[in-house]
Amino acid sequence: xxxxxxxxxxxxxGAAAGAAFAAVGAPRLALAAPETGRPAPDFxxxxxxxxxxxxADMRGKVVVLEWTNHDCPFVRKHYGAGNMQDLQRLAAxxxxxxxxxxxxxPGKQGHVSAEEANRLSETRDATxxxxxxxxxxTIGRAYQARTTPQMFVIGTDxxxxxxxxxDSIASSRQADIETAVPYVRNAxxxxxxxxPVPEAVTRPYGCAVHYAT
Amino acid sequence: MSxxxxxxxxxxxxLLVSVQGPASATSGGVAETERVRAELLADVAAIAPGKTxxxxxxxxxxxxxxxxxxxxxxxxxxxEIALDLPEGWRTDGIAWPAPERLPYGTLVNFGFHxxxxxxxxxxxPRDLAPGSTITLRAEASWLVCKDVCIPExxxxxxxxxxxxxxxxxxxxxxARFTEAERRRPGVSPFAARIEDGGPRVALVxxxxxxxxxxxxxxxFFPHDWGVIDHSEIQTVRREGGDLRIEMVRGEAGLxxxxxxxxxxxxxxxxxxxxxxFTIDAPVAPAPPPGTLxxxxxxxxxxxxxxxxxxxxxxVFPVLSMKALALVRLGAGARSEVRAHTxxxxxxxxxxxxxxxxxxxxxxxxxxxxxxxxxxxxPVFVALVAWVLFAVGLSLSGVFHVGGRLAGAGQSLxxxxxxxxxxxxxxxxxxVATPCTAPFMGAAVGFAVTAPPAVLVSVMVAMGLGLAAPxxxxxxxxxxxxxxxxxxxxxxxxxxxxxxxxxASAVWLVWVLSQQTGPSGVLVALAGMVLIAFAAWAWEATxxxxxxxxxxxxxxxxxxxxxxxxxxxxxxxxLPTQTRCSEAAGPATAEPYSAARLAALRDDGRPVFxxxxxxxxxxxxxxxxxxxxxxxxxxxxxxxxxxxxxxDWTRQDPAITDYLRRFGRxxxxxxxxYPAGGGDPVVLPQILTEAIVLNALGAxxx
Numbered sequence: 001x002x003x004x005x006x007x008x009x010x011x012x013x014g015a016a017a018g019a020a021f022a023a024v025g026a027p028r029l030a031l032a033a034p035e036t037g038r039p040a041p042d043f044x045x046x047x048x049x050x051x052x053x054x055x056a057d058m059r060g061k062v063v064v065l066e067w068t069n070h071d072c073p074f075v076r077k078h079y080g081a082g083n084m085q086d087l088q089r090l091a092a093x094x095x096x097x098x099x100x101x102x103x104x105x106p107g108k109q110g111h112v113s114a115e116e117a118n119r120l121s122e123t124r125d126a127t128x129x130x131x132x133x134x135x136x137x138t139i140g141r142a143y144q145a146r147t148t149p150q151m152f153v154i155g156t157d158x159x160x161x162x163x164x165x166x167d168s169i170a171s172s173r174q175a176d177i178e179t180a181v182p183y184v185r186n187a188x189x190x191x192x193x194x195x196p197v198p199e200a201v202t203r204p205y206g207c208a209v210h211y212a213t
Numbered sequence: 214m215s216x217x218x219x220x221x222x223x224x225x226x227x228l229l230v231s232v233q234g235p236a237s238a239t240s241g242g243v244a245e246t247e248r249v250r251a252e253l254l255a256d257v258a259a260i261a262p263g264k265t266x267x268x269x270x271x272x273x274x275x276x277x278x279x280x281x282x283x284x285x286x287x288x289x290x291x292x293e294i295a296l297d298l299p300e301g302w303r304t305d306g307i308a309w310p311a312p313e314r315l316p317y318g319t320l321v322n323f324g325f326h327x328x329x330x331x332x333x334x335x336x337x338p339r340d341l342a343p344g345s346t347i348t349l350r351a352e353a354s355w356l357v358c359k360d361v362c363i364p365e366x367x368x369x370x371x372x373x374x375x376x377x378x379x380x381x382x383x384x385x386x387x388a389r390f391t392e393a394e395r396r397r398p399g400v401s402p403f404a405a406r407i408e409d410g411g412p413r414v415a416l417v418x419x420x421x422x423x424x425x426x427x428x429x430x431x432x433f434f435p436h437d438w439g440v441i442d443h444s445e446i447q448t449v450r451r452e453g454g455d456l457r458i459e460m461v462r463g464e465a466g467l468x469x470x471x472x473x474x475x476x477x478x479x480x481x482x483x484x485x486x487x488x489x490f491t492i493d494a495p496v497a498p499a500p501p502p503g504t505l506x507x508x509x510x511x512x513x514x515x516x517x518x519x520x521x522x523x524x525x526x527x528v529f530p531v532l533s534m535k536a537l538a539l540v541r542l543g544a545g546a547r548s549e550v551r552a553h554t555x556x557x558x559x560x561x562x563x564x565x566x567x568x569x570x571x572x573x574x575x576x577x578x579x580x581x582x583x584x585x586x587x588x589x590x591p592v593f594v595a596l597v598a599w600v601l602f603a604v605g606l607s608l609s610g611v612f613h614v615g616g617r618l619a620g621a622g623q624s625l626x627x628x629x630x631x632x633x634x635x636x637x638x639x640x641x642x643x644v645a646t647p648c649t650a651p652f653m654g655a656a657v658g659f660a661v662t663a664p665p666a667v668l669v670s671v672m673v674a675m676g677l678g679l680a681a682p683x684x685x686x687x688x689x690x691x692x693x694x695x696x697x698x699x700x701x702x703x704x705x706x707x708x709x710x711x712x713x714x715x716a717s718a719v720w721l722v723w724v725l726s727q728q729t730g731p732s733g734v735l736v737a738l739a740g741m742v743l744i745a746f747a748a749w750a751w752e753a754t755x756x757x758x759x760x761x762x763x764x765x766x767x768x769x770x771x772x773x774x775x776x777x778x779x780x781x782x783x784x785x786x787l788p789t790q791t792r793c794s795e796a797a798g799p800a801t802a803e804p805y806s807a808a809r810l811a812a813l814r815d816d817g818r819p820v821f822x823x824x825x826x827x828x829x830x831x832x833x834x835x836x837x838x839x840x841x842x843x844x845x846x847x848x849x850x851x852x853x854x855x856x857x858x859x860d861w862t863r864q865d866p867a868i869t870d871y872l873r874r875f876g877r878x879x880x881x882x883x884x885x886y887p888a889g890g891g892d893p894v895v896l897p898q899i900l901t902e903a904i905v906l907n908a909l910g911a912x913x914x
Binding site (some may be wrong): 163207 | 285287288289291293317318319320322354356358360362363364389438439442444464465644814
């Protein structure tokens with residue numbers, strides 16, 4: 001006998017009984033999770049150079065979001081090998097807007113001031129169009145970003161086209177970059193060529209995002 | 214921590230990397246940082262040609278640091294062991310122990326803290342020459358995290374002599390492998406399936422739902438990323454004899470099968486026992502047809518239910534009185550009529566809104582109190598049956614309740630103006646409660662298991678149903694002439710409504726009989742007799758003198774208390790026969806008795822005693838994974854071991870005595886008495902096949 005048929009017939013009963021059934025636990029529902037093929041969560045913020053950035057104002061441009069934490073070994077893997085910088089240049093060459101987002105809370109690994117963030121871009125030869133500090137984790141939570149690095153690609157109409165890892169091998173070894181499937185590169189190239197993204201949802205790997213608690 | 218120190222730490226970890234093991238025969242060398250002490254172990258001091266052996270990466274982590282399982286969860290990285298093997302050698306992958314949930318902020322990872330040994334079985338070729346030595350090289354890498362993560366890696370070499378027969382490693386090394394074996398998930402004792410319910414996914418373990426009060430936690434760890442949302446709470450509920458673990462779907466889609474590990478934590482008198490097993494479950498759509506009402510149908514039912522409430526004897530007079538007053542206002546005051554209608558509707562809707570809020574609060578409280586399991590609890594079913602029976606008696610006119618409450622509402626409703634109309638709406642809802650129509654039940658049943666927004670919609674639909682006739686008459690006053698006059702028919706209708714109540718109560722007693730057997734039925738029916746007596750004693754003395762009234766109240770109260778005192782008996786009324794057929798183990802199992810044990814011991818026979826209980830899930834898992842296996846059955850047969858099984862489901866005092874002799878206050882307990890009257894050996898409470906075989910072998914010769 002299933003629970004539901006029990007419920008239904010039992011409740012051939014009455015509101016008095018119904019109130020008693022209120023005790024039955026209902027599962028907690030998840031917040032609307034970002035989903036490919038659906039509008040990406042909107043956000044607006046001021047970048048580390050003082051410019052206003054709003055996703056809604058970027059319709060017509062492809063936007064790449066990169067969650068980062070410069071001290072995370074997995075982020076260091078991709079910056080150390082120049083892989084992340086290469087992807088940033090590739091995106092820029094296609095006219096895409098690259099936004100790096102730092103959701104580390106104050107006092108936690110990866111938290112930086114705007115000046116430090118800009119200096120990091122300089123010393124690492126990184127060329128994101130914007131760096132956004134998200135110490136309260138508002139944008140990170142809207143995207144349910146879990147790891148650094150974690151990547152999202154948003155189409156010209158604001159639709160989420162890609163979410164997941166930067167590539168397929170979950171390691172902190174630079175040597176693995178060569179043999180991994182470059183998910184983000186593939187996504188950027190597919191979108192630039194007007195093709196559908198081959199693998200639109202992949203596993204993000206890396207350090208946990210150090211949100212404010 | 215400043216980024217500077219951090220960088221130094223990372224750098225320090227990178228320096229560690231190449232730890233060459235001392236060329237000791239048993240130790241593969243140790244790599245140590247301030248976070249992890251890593252050692253490569255082998256379970257043999259010497260290997261033999263063609264004989265499999267195990268190596269193990271032993272990770273001892275500093276406090277608060279952890280490493281990861283094969284699926285690391287939301288972040289992190291699985292530990293890797295890459296073996297560099299000579300030609301002709303083969304290995305299996307890591308035999309992962311069952312992981313733990315490691316919450317970090319809003320994220321959840323899967324891994325290990327404190328200490329873990331990750332074993333790998335190695336198959337050497339047959340053509341090794343005894344007397345030679347072999348060297349294995351292993352590159353291990355792991356991510357160790359606290360609030361920050363540090364990747365570490367080490368290279369170990371392990372040199373082992375080759376002998377004609379394997380030589381076991383030192384006992385402390387073997388203990389690490391035994392521990393790994395103990396933590397390794399066994400084969401699932403339950404048939405498992407995955408129900409794909411759209412955003413929600415449920416893992417159903419058939420037959421695992423019997424641990425009523427003892428199950429503390431059940432967690433599913435999928436082997437692959439993206440199947441479920443790792444960080445979302447997993448809700449556990451019993452459904453008949455099954456156990457459901459309800460989860461939120463992950464990002465990657467479900468595929469055709471889902472594999473992973475289930476851990477069950479069960480409260481035993483001697484502490485919490487955690488068992489783990491592997492499942493590989495087919496995915497099927499959740500069965501929607503005929504089980505839950507679709508949303509629109511629930512709304513329709515609720516609306517119809519609300520409409521019918523208008524005909525109830527307690528509501529109808531209020532309505533007709535108000536409707537007639539409305540008609541009297543006449544067509545001249547249309548806007549006035551509309552305002553009254555709105556006030557009345559608002560009164561009804563606000564009341565239903567409050568009911569919805571109360572339901573939500575109760576539900577939230579229920580979840581907080583961990584009431585997910587209560588649905589199939591016999592106590593719950595009996596209480597609902599009793600409530601329905603009492604409502605039926607009230608409808609039949611055996612007793613009357615709520616007169617004063619309705620009276621207070623009546624005086625408010627009699628007030629003129631919009632306030633009066635508003636309170637008439639409130640009153641209609643209040644007085645409707647004791648004489649609820651059957652329709653409402655299905656809608657409420659749907660609503661309490663539905664998301665909050667749906668619950669509120671259903672309650673609002675019911676309110677609209679209740680308010681509709683009044684609104685209709687306000688809009689078309691000529692309809693008032695069609696309204697039936699209040700009269701004796703109302704009382705008849707009310708009485709007729711009692712029968713669906715009785716029918717539902719009977720059906721619930723039948724459900725109870727399935728759950729508890731005859732003794733539960735006796736308890737439920739005795740409770741009904743007490744309810745009927747209380748109702749009669751109360752009602753019969755209402756119009757009598759003060760002394761009689763007091764006596765009646767006291768009698769009714771005593772009957773109610775006696776009824777509640779019956780409740781604990783339902784918990785004890787467990788099924789009688791579910792056990793025997795499932796007491797898996799050697800086919801020659803005999804029931805335990807102290808005399809039988811003594812007789813067997815006097816004969817010098819080896820004896821294995823298993824004390825178990827129907828509600829003990831750990832017992833069941835042990836029996837299916839470690840006692841019923843072919844190898845164990847053969848060992849029992851070959852060595853002539855007598856198998857005595859005691860059923861403690863009803864806390865048999867003979868078994869309680871036996872448990873006490875071993876300082877235990879509950880099951881499971883496994884005791885092996887070697888042949889020839891040697892001292893008994895108590896096995897661990899969580900068994901593996903290897904533990905059982907070792908115990909039989911080591912102690913029995």
